[in-house]
Amino acid sequence: MGDSYRYKPLSYFALVFVLTWAPWSFAAYYSYQRAMELYSNLFVLVGLLGPFVAALIMIWSSGSRDLKHDFKRRLIDLRLIRPGYIPVILLLAPLALFLSTWLSVEVGRTADQFRLSGGFATMLPIIVLAPTFEELGWRGYGMDSLRAKFGMMKATLLFSVLWAMWHVPLFFLDHNYQHGLWNSSPIYLANFFVSVIPAAILMNWVYYKNNRSIVAAILFHMALDATAEAFQTEQFTKCIWTGVLLFISILVIAGNRAFFFEEKKRGLGSACAFSGNE
Numbered sequence: 544m545g546d547s548y549r550y551k552p553l554s555y556f557a558l559v560f561v562l563t564w565a566p567w568s569f570a571a572y573y574s575y576q577r578a579m580e581l582y583s584n585l586f587v588l589v590g591l592l593g594p595f596v597a598a599l600i601m602i603w604s605s606g607s608r609d610l611k612h613d614f615k616r617r618l619i620d621l622r623l624i625r626p627g628y629i630p631v632i633l634l635l636a637p638l639a640l641f642l643s644t645w646l647s648v649e650v651g652r653t654a655d656q657f658r659l660s661g662g663f664a665t666m667l668p669i670i671v672l673a674p675t676f677e678e679l680g681w682r683g684y685g686m687d688s689l690r691a692k693f694g695m696m697k698a699t700l701l702f703s704v705l706w707a708m709w710h711v712p713l714f715f716l717d718h719n720y721q722h723g724l725w726n727s728s729p730i731y732l733a734n735f736f737v738s739v740i741p742a743a744i745l746m747n748w749v750y751y752k753n754n755r756s757i758v759a760a761i762l763f764h765m766a767l768d769a770t771a772e773a774f775q776t777e778q779f780t781k782c783i784w785t786g787v788l789l790f791i792s793i794l795v796i797a798g799n800r801a802f803f804f805e806e807k808k809r810g811l812g813s814a815c816a817f818s819g820n821e
Contacts (some may be wrong), residue, residue, distance in 0.1 A: 548607040550688035555601050558704055559680065563593030567712035574717035587716070591673060594680025594709075601684050614683055623756035632749055632763045636770040639787045640780075647780040658775050666761035666772045674722075674764030681706070682760040683751050696749070696803045703743040707736045712760055724778075731778040742767060748795050751802070 570586035572580040602614050617623065624632075644656045660666075681702070689698035713721040724732045746763055753759035771781070796803050 548610045550684075550691045551601065552688035552692055555685055555688055558597040558600060558803045559593050559685070559741040560709065561593075562596055563590040563709060566590035566593075568683050568718070571712055571717070577678065583716070587617070588672075591676050592703065592711070594685065595676045595683070596680075598680040598684035601688075617755050618683070618757045620756075620778055621758060623754035625753055628749065628753055628759070632753075632759055633766055635745070635791070636763075636766045636788075637773075640770050640774070640776065640784050643784040643787050644774070645779050646783055647777065652777060654781060656775050656777055656780055658750055659668070660773060660775050663773050670765060670768045670772060674761050674768055678757055678760040678764055682746075682755070682757050686747060686750065687755070694805050695751075699743050699747050699803070700740070702747075703740045706743060709746040710735075727778065730782065734778070734782045738781070738785040738788070741785065744792040745788065745795065749797065759760045808815070 566586040570583045570590065573583035573586065576583075598614075605611075613663040647656065651780055661750050684696065686702055689702055692698070693701060712723060713719055714725045716722050721735065724735055746760055748758045749763045750756070776784075
């Protein structure tokens with residue numbers, strides 16, 4: 544990057560947690576109050592904007608014209624997406640779930656899991672909005688800031704931890720998916736946090752292999768969320784799904800060792816260091 548901007552991951556993620564955890568705390572409080580569902584939902588939406596708003600603050604306060612241009616280019620230029628990766632972006636998650644469901648049925652679980660979920664249509668807005676707002680932040684600034692400091696593999700694992708922690712307030716939100724896990728089996732609760740690891744690995748692989756296209760990351764994230772909500776999938780099967788995605792992640796890492804285990808840090812936060820087909 545021409546003006547040698549240095550990424551600031553600590554500032555970014557601290558800002559993200561403040562901008563998200565504060566409104567989500569209010570959302571959790573209102574979720575237990577009668578006739579306050581609207582307020583709870585509004586605070587959930589505000590908190591969801593946290594990663595994106597934090598990225599905008601970091602980018603636009605940076606004083607770096609190159610950083611601003613880089614963000615716009617990665618958001619607008621669809622030519623960054625490599626055509627060969629489009630099937631991966633759209634089909635990897637559903638195919639992995641199909642295999643997991645088949646294995647689940649083979650060990651005695653119900654075949655009804657192949658049926659579409661009745662509440663899928665009502666979840667469409669959140670399936671679109673959540674990945675969009677998250678990836679505008681995570682891939683718009685967050686992941687590059689970690690990679691510039693730690694290298695690819697360490698940054699990915701650290702991001703997995705931060706991403707999992709970011710969801711914590713949702714476990715205290717009444718009638719929420721995460722709250723349901725909190726009140727279910729500890730295994731299913733643990734699976735939620737473990738599942739973040741392969742999701743982060745595959746998301747970063749797609750992101751960097753597509754020239755850091757934010758749109759590619761958004762589409763892959765949408766495919767993951769849509770797949771998780773589209774079918775009547777049991778939590779038992781979602782554990783298998785995590786295992787399948789972990790296996791795929793290991794294959795991806797094995798096939799891209801130089802990429803994931805780069806020997807030195809990538810410059811001074813230069814977006815140019817991340818450009819091109821990695």
